[in-house]
Amino acid sequence: MKKKMLFMALLGGLNGILVKAQVGNVGISTASPGSTLTVNGSFAATYKTVTASGAIGANDYYIAYNGTADGTLTLPAAINGAGNFAGRTYHFKNTGGKILTVSANGSELIDDQNGTGLGVPAITVPPGYYAFLVSKGTTTGTTWELVLVSSSNSIPSAESTYPFSAVSTTTRQMCDATATPSSPWIMTAITYPQGTVLNKGNVLNTSTGAFKAPNDGYYVIQGSTQFDNGSVAGNPNFTWTVLYLVKNYAPGNGGSILVQSYQPTVTRVFGSSISCMTYLSAGETVSMASVAGVSSGNKYEVVTSTMFGYKIAN
Structure with a gap:
């Protein structure tokens, strides 16, 4: 040990660098290392x-991917016992214009904290993003942990922020109409019987139409629908329509209205859209709902409905 420390001191002296050991700690360019390794200067890695x-x-x-085609970089296999590299870090930046996959x-799996408790076999790093x-240090299951995925402007990647997109096209949803805009409104949540395009x-x-926040944070929600009485008996015109985004919707008593779009329109077919950014606590829901009045009868329909969104920040 004395010979090793003497050699380190000699090497440091030859290079004009102070290498100092103290109480089990090693310092470079410092006589008082306070951590296992203390570097009083710059640090460089590959x-x-x-x-x-x-x-x-x-x-x-640090690996910069600048390929002209989509590519996959595969992490090293875990090692059990001697050689286990728990704590090893890798940094990836997609500096090209194609998709990078880190697998x-x-x-083995990557723990991307997606709220399910399960890891994923790979993550996507879009152009301009960093991972x-x-x-x-584990050898089975989630052997890697994703610390951060972000773009150059610090907006999180959609891969790690619960994107969803739901659509119901040819299936019409029958709703109860409200007599006048000033009476107690009959609010109906829009559902998506034809399923989802994306639902991380x-x-x-899809059966209730409610998005449920998997964790606390800020979310962007957007939606649209077509009010369409083409298949309603008598083909009544709409006299007015309202499209909502509602937090914690419950049948019968509605919920907290986040945003609404009121249209005093007289037509049989009318399209409407709506969007907002809101903070949600884990477990809170957002639903798209509608209310409408008709020129005759007490029913109206919506069709070609879609709602999508994602988390943007904690």
Whole structure:
């Protein structure tokens, strides 16, 4: 040990750098290292640019992907026992114009904190985005943890923010009309019997039409529908319509209206859209709902409805 420390001191002296050991700590350019390794100066690690798919090696640290086609970079396989690299970090930046996929090795998974408790085999890093991962030291299941995915302007990647998109096109939804805009309104949540296009973490209930926030944060929600009485008996005109985004909707008593679009229109077919950004606590819901008056009868229909959104920040 004395010979090793003497060699380190000699090496440091030859390079004009102070290397100091103190109470089990090692310091570079400092005589009083307060941590296991203290560097009083700059730090550099391997920077590498790649243009094609391949494996990430033990000597890699920061990898910039600049390929002309979509590519996949595969993380190293976990090691059990001697050689286990718990805590190893990798940084990825997609500096090109194609999609970069960072994949775990074999059956290993990446813990992307998606709210399901399950990992994913790979993450997507779109052009201009950065990803930071750390090895958990485990050898099965989620062996890697995704620390951060972000773009150059710090907006989180949709891959990690619960995007959803629901659509119901040819299926018409029959609703009860309200006599006048000033009477107690009959609010009806719009549902999506034809299912979803995208529903990460099953955050949208298509049978009730409610999006449920998997965790606290700020969310963007947008929706649209077509009020269409073409198949209603008598083909009544709409006398007015309202489209809502409602927090914590419940049949019979509505909920907290986030935003509404009122249209005093007289027509048989009318399209309306709505959007908002709101803060939701985990478990709170947002539904798109409608109210309408008709020139005759007490029914109206909506068709070609869609709602989509995603989390934008904590």
